[in-house]
Amino acid sequence: MTTQQSTEEYLSQRITWIRGQKVMFDFVLAELYDVETKVLNQAVRRNIERFPKDFMFRLSYHEVRNSRSQIVTLKDGEPADAHGKNIKYLPYAFTEQGIAMLSSVLRSPRAIQVNIEIMRTFVHLRHLISSNEELAQQVSALEDKYDARFKAVFDAIRALMRPPEVPGRPIGFAPWKDD
Numbered sequence: 001m002t003t004q005q006s007t008e009e010y011l012s013q014r015i016t017w018i019r020g021q022k023v024m025f026d027f028v029l030a031e032l033y034d035v036e037t038k039v040l041n042q043a044v045r046r047n048i049e050r051f052p053k054d055f056m057f058r059l060s061y062h063e064v065r066n067s068r069s070q071i072v073t074l075k076d077g078e079p080a081d082a083h084g085k086n087i088k089y090l091p092y093a094f095t096e097q098g099i100a101m102l103s104s105v106l107r108s109p110r111a112i113q114v115n116i117e118i119m120r121t122f123v124h125l126r127h128l129i130s131s132n133e134e135l136a137q138q139v140s141a142l143e144d145k146y147d148a149r150f151k152a153v154f155d156a157i158r159a160l161m162r163p164p165e166v167p168g169r170p171i172g173f174a175p176w177k178d179d
Contacts, residue, residue, distance in 0.1 A: 011121040018063060022125065023093035024118070025059075032114045033106055041092065043105045050105065055098035059090050096122045 014028045026044075030037040044051055094102065096119075103115040 007117050008121045008124050011118055012125060015121070015125065018059065018093050019057070021093075021095050022122065023095055024099060026092040026094065029094060029099065029102065032118075033102075033108070033111050035106070037091075040102075040106070044092070044102075047105045050101050051098055054095060055101055056092050056094050058092050061090065064090060 011032075014032075015022050015024055017023075026041055027037045030040040033040065044056065099115065099118050099122075103112060
């Protein structure tokens, strides 16, 4: 992680969506802070009053199964006793506010620096999401504006493609009729 952009890119790849929120898993944060996951979780448990449910929550087994591509410690087809291959504890997911709160629990210089970078990444992601929403609104407005104009063109083309209406009874001999 040498440049600001590569740091943000690295961190943004470790942020995932669970329950409609951007979160980072406890084992990812532990890796970033250079501590064991159990040490990070122990520090959180000692200060649990700082981590309400909107700051941190435990994943359900179903969520873990659905997040297998992001939780690389799980392997399909491995025996249950293969060390480190199967999940022993359901991981915690920390929201942006929970990660910010971790800085008050983990006070090492590395933890402080990592938290600063994570907060910058969350801000950057929030900016990208809002700019995409603005772009979607602009496209929608353009579609509404131009759909009305093109509707008239398509209606005119369809009218030209319709065969002309013949008033009354057709003129001429029809050999297939038995009149």
